[in-house]
Amino acid sequence: MIAIIGGGPAGIALAGALDRLGVAYDLFETHRLGATWRAAPPDLRVLSPWWTNVLSAREALRGDPFRKPQAGEYLAHLLRMADRLRGNLRESCKVEALNKDANGACWLDTQQGRFGPYSAAVLATGYFFAPLRPSPAPISDDSIQMLHASQISDYSQLEPFRVGPGPVVIVGRRVTAGQLLLELDKRGIACALSLRSPIEYRRHGRIAELRETAYFFWEELQARLRPGLKRPSYPVMDGGRTRELIDNAQVTLWPMIERIENGEVVFDDGRRLHASAVVLATGYHAMLDLLPASIPQDVFGTPLNRAFEVENFDNVFLLGFDNLYDHRSRYLRGIRFDAVRLARILASRATAA
Structure with missing residues (x-):
């Protein structure tokens, strides 16, 4: 048994x-x-x-x-x-x-x-x-709601942030951060990204889709030719609309969060931002x-x-x-x-x- x-x-x-x-x-x-x-x-x-x-x-x-x-x-x-x-x-x-x-x-x-x-x-x-949280974790006086992406079971939970004092700050640079960014954009809710390192994007467009389809067939073949192959593998942020929002500065980029106090997010470089919430998309x-x-x-x-x-x-x-x-x-x-x-x-x- x-x-x-x-x-x-x-x-x-x-x-x-x-x-x-x-x-x-x-x-x-x-x-x-x-x-x-x-x-x-x-x-x-x-x-x-x-x-x-x-x-x-x-x-x-x-x-x-x-x-x-x-x-x-x-x-x-x-x-x-x-x-x-x-x-x-x-x-x-x-x-x-x-x-x-x-x-x-x-x-x-x-x-x-x-x-x-x-x-x-x-x-x-x-x-x-x-859920994995940033290390060291931001110091917070609880004046701004901070939650992990795993706590969002329905995107309608984002709606209350529409009327907040500032954008929703998403901490993260991979696929979950990108998905949250798109859902906030659909609802007309301002957002910002807090990053430790630069963003990597998935290729976007018809040619990229064809290459991706071919990749999964190649991966199946590779698994047979090289069984037990190990390597780092992390899903990166999607391109397309996500990248467009960032490149056009509709989503602003900020460094890592140091602390939250008096309704403001304080970043590593000393800048401050009034925010509606902080969402940890940190894996x-x-x-x-x-x-x-x-x-x-x-x-x-x-x-x-x-x-x-x-x-x-x-x-x-x-x-x-x-x-x-x-x-x-x-x-x-x-x-x-x-x-x-x-x-x-x-x-x-x-x-x-």
Whole structure:
């Protein structure tokens, strides 16, 4: 019996792969299945084509395979996949501790009691519920609302900022910052960007779209030719309208925030700005609180591991973390392949036992 901790794309993909191999499992989810996608604004758009992100080949043929789906559509896909699962699905069951006994078996302490023993436990806990904040964090007297992008579950939450004393200051330079900028612009809400380093943009236009489509086919081929290729991979800000707003100074650029006081944002260079709110689009870090703090991490922030198994913590595996198997492992388009790889490892161990 396997314990899967996390009911997002990684956990659901692994559960489906284990079903196909006849391996029993319990899946634990703190909230509801697909919680990350339930919490995202439903019209948030995925940056890569539908066919690269779905968890089954059959689903890839639902509609245009090259479209970039919105979060609501992808959530519906996840729930369809979850409906097919045959294991024990334990929603609203937060895992509070992961322990191992003298025989190496895994036990889970949860809000609903203790579960086990399991021959292996898989952390598929992802990133979304562990928002990353600037370091050092701005000092604030709470005179301006400051929130993380993960707290925005519907873009209508931005509407109250329309009547504020100044722009919404977005902290960040990657894809989430760009998406927020566009949503504010749609609503006629002024915004500014606070940056630590220059912005990189995705290419925009018809030729860029064709190149991007070709890239995903090339990436599939490259994964076969160079298995296990690891490299930094971060989605950059979209070009097009986003870049136009910045280049035309409709969105002003500022340095990093030092502090918030008396209704003003004070920047590193001493300048001040009256603002309606500060939104941190500063990304996320891996949710690894169930692992011992002593376990070292690699340059990508992923615990050291061999074939998904955490080093010096036998029978505990990882799925859905940055550069775990290759540079796609953190993303939807890589998770589905890693889930199959890991399921085969777990099935072979179960057979050997």
